Amino acid sequence: xxxxxxxxxxxxxxxxxxxxxxxxxxxxxxxxxxxxxxxxxxxxxxxxxxxxxxxxxxxxxxxxxxxxxxxxxxxxxxxxxxxxxxxxxxxxxxxxxxxxxxxxxxxxxxxxxxxxxxxxxxxxxxxxxxxxxxxxxxxxxxxxxxxxxxxxxxxxxxxxxxxxxxxxxxxxxxxxxxxxxxxxxxxxxxxxxxxxxxxxxxxxxxxxxxxxxxxxxxxxxxxxxxxxxxxxxxxxxxxxxxxxxxxxxxxxxxxxxxxxxxxxxxxxxxxxxxxxxxxxxxxxxxxxxxxxxxxxxxxxxxxxxxxxxxxxxxxxxxxxxxxxxxxxxxxxxxxxxxxxxxxxxxxxxxxxxxxxxxxxxxxxxxxxxxxxxxxxxxxxxxxxxxxxxxxxxxxxxxxxxxx
Numbered sequence: 442x443x444x445x446x447x448x449x450x451x452x453x454x455x456x457x458x459x460x461x462x463x464x465x466x467x468x469x470x471x472x473x474x475x476x477x478x479x480x481x482x483x484x485x486x487x488x489x490x491x492x493x494x495x496x497x498x499x500x501x502x503x504x505x506x507x508x509x510x511x512x513x514x515x516x517x518x519x520x521x522x523x524x525x526x527x528x529x530x531x532x533x534x535x536x537x538x539x540x541x542x543x544x545x546x547x548x549x550x551x552x553x554x555x556x557x558x559x560x561x562x563x564x565x566x567x568x569x570x571x572x573x574x575x576x577x578x579x580x581x582x583x584x585x586x587x588x589x590x591x592x593x594x595x596x597x598x599x600x601x602x603x604x605x606x607x608x609x610x611x612x613x614x615x616x617x618x619x620x621x622x623x624x625x626x627x628x629x630x631x632x633x634x635x636x637x638x639x640x641x642x643x644x645x646x647x648x649x650x651x652x653x654x655x656x657x658x659x660x661x662x663x664x665x666x667x668x669x670x671x672x673x674x675x676x677x678x679x680x681x682x683x684x685x686x687x688x689x690x691x692x693x694x695x696x697x698x699x700x701x702x703x704x705x706x707x708x709x710x711x712x713x714x715x716x717x718x719x720x721x722x723x724x725x726x727x728x729x730x731x732x733x734x735x736x737x738x739x740x741x742x743x744x745x746x747x748x749x750x751x752x753x754x755x756x757x758x759x760x761x762x763x764x765x766x767x768x769x770x771x772x773x774x775x776x777x778x779x780x781x782x783x784x785x786x787x788x789x790x791x792x793x794x795x796x797x798x799x800x801x802x803x804x805x806x807x808x809x810x811x812x813x814x815x816x817x818x819x820x821x822x823x824x825x826x827x828x829x830x831x832x833x834x835x836x837x838x839x840x841x842x843x844x
Contacts, residue, residue, distance in 0.1 A: 458492055458493070462489045462492065462555070463555060463558050464485075464489075465482075465485045465486045465488070465489035465550070466547075466555060467558060467561075468485055468486070469483065469485070469486045469562075470563045470565075470831065471569070474566055474569075474591070474824060476590045486547060486550075490546030490549055490550055498549060502549050505837070506789040507789040507790060507792070507793040507833065508548070509789070510788075510790070511541045511542060511544060512542070513782050513786075514541070514783065514785075515538060515541065517778050518535065519733070521730065521732050521774055521775040524731075524732040525734045526732060526733075526735055526738075533734065534763055534821070535734060538820075540827070541830065543830065547834050548834040548837065551834055552838070553838075563832070563835070567599075567603065570586065570591075570599060571600075571603070573586050573588060574586050574596045574600075574633070584637060584638055584685075585637075591824065593638045594817070595825060597634055597639035597643065598642050598822055600633050600634040600637065600646075601630075601634055601813070602825060602828060602829065604631050604646050604650065605646065605653075605805045605806060606802065607623050607624075607626050607627040607630065608650055608805065609653065609802040609806075611623035611624050611627070612653060612657050613801060631643075632679050635679040635680065635683040635685070635686050636685050637685065640689055641815070643686075645812035646809065647672070648808075649808045649809045650672060651669055651672060653801065653804070653805050654668045656801070696708060696709035697709070700713070705752055705755060706755065706757075707758075711755060711758060711759055711765075714752045715761070715765050715766075716769060717748075717752075718739075718740055718743055718764075719764040719766065719769035722740075723772040723773060723776065726776055727777055728776045728777050729775060730772060730773055730775040730776035731774070736764065737761055737762060740764075741761065766816065766817070767783065767814030767818055767819060768783065770818045783820075787807060790803070790806075791804065791807045793833055794806070794833070797838070799836045802832075806829060
């Protein structure tokens with residue numbers, strides 16, 4: 442008997458499992474934005490993966506270099522526990538690295554039939570978050586999205602990722618009218634990002650957009666210069682019209698003045714201190730680091746005597762949970778072993794997009810991840826981490842759908 446509709450022709454026993462799998466994919470696409478729903482959506486996704494024979498196909502999934510890189514980084518962190526520690530009081534922010542593994546069941550479940558559902562779920566979830574964030578900013582006058590427990594940094598990163606993706610889609614589009622529309626959408630997202638705190642995330646967005654424009658028009662220098670000047674002029678207008686951006690500039694000036702007085706109790710000073718102590722720690726144990734879980738307590742111990750205790754009062758300014766840099770953070774945990782694994786991850790991340798015939802998108806997103814990770818542990822930002830992994834999985838399957 443034929444079955445018509447979304448599922449297509451399949452036995453009724455399979456129809457139920459297929460519906461559950463698609464429900465799981467839709468749930469994770471929307472549910473990861475809301476913290477209380479995340480554990481449920483992750484669990485349902487894994488159950489769907491097991492139901493779909495994910496373990497039997499694991500030997501195929503692990504052939505992907507990106508999957509290998511994710512597993513390698515997590516295995517290195519597990520090994521780091523041998524000379525590290527599991528701190529008391531729940532100070533285990535490093536556990537977020539293991540959230541990267543959610544990519545495996547998500548990617549394994551995708552196929553031609555399920556891909557439109559996932560794209561629809563991702564777009565719907567993103568637009569919903571965007572609407573909530575804009576409402577919080579314009580109506581409530583608040584940063585981030587308190588309803589979702591989403592900080593201004595996470596929301597700013599979400600805007601930046603959206604802008605980069607839209608610019609890449611504009612580059613790939615064959616329609617000049619669609620390119621114009623997509624560029625206008627990207628500018629709108631950047632405009633919204635100017636009204637969120639998070640200077641470096643905004644810098645990462647603008648730098649990535651200019652990089653993409655250069656790669657697109659590098660053989661037409663005059664056109665690239667025209668685009669670059671236009672972007673800079675629009676940026677200046679956005680900056681001038683944004684009270685949030687103006688306030689952040691005032692804060693930067695204040696931070697610099699405090700630094701000149703050897704006072705590191707500021708956003709900029711705190712980061713400089715973290716990087717200084719972190720690089721010192723890596724130099725002490727360059728090959729295998731101080732062990733998974735040690736870096737937090739290392740900072741608190743070291744600042745008491747390092748450089749005559751110039752940083753010893755920083756815990757009163759802000760509690761230390763990470764080193765505000767992807768490379769220093771992983772280097773403190775597991776040294777060059779971890780840094781090498783992270784380099785492999787970045788390389789394979791780009792290769793994943795290239796294999797999906799979306800090299801431009803790969804360059805854009807990997808550049809954005811790298812730049813954002815210079816002043817924060819961006820790779821373990823809870824929501825943006827999952828969003829980036831989902832976009833990567835879709836890109837890897839895209840060329841298969843086009844065959």
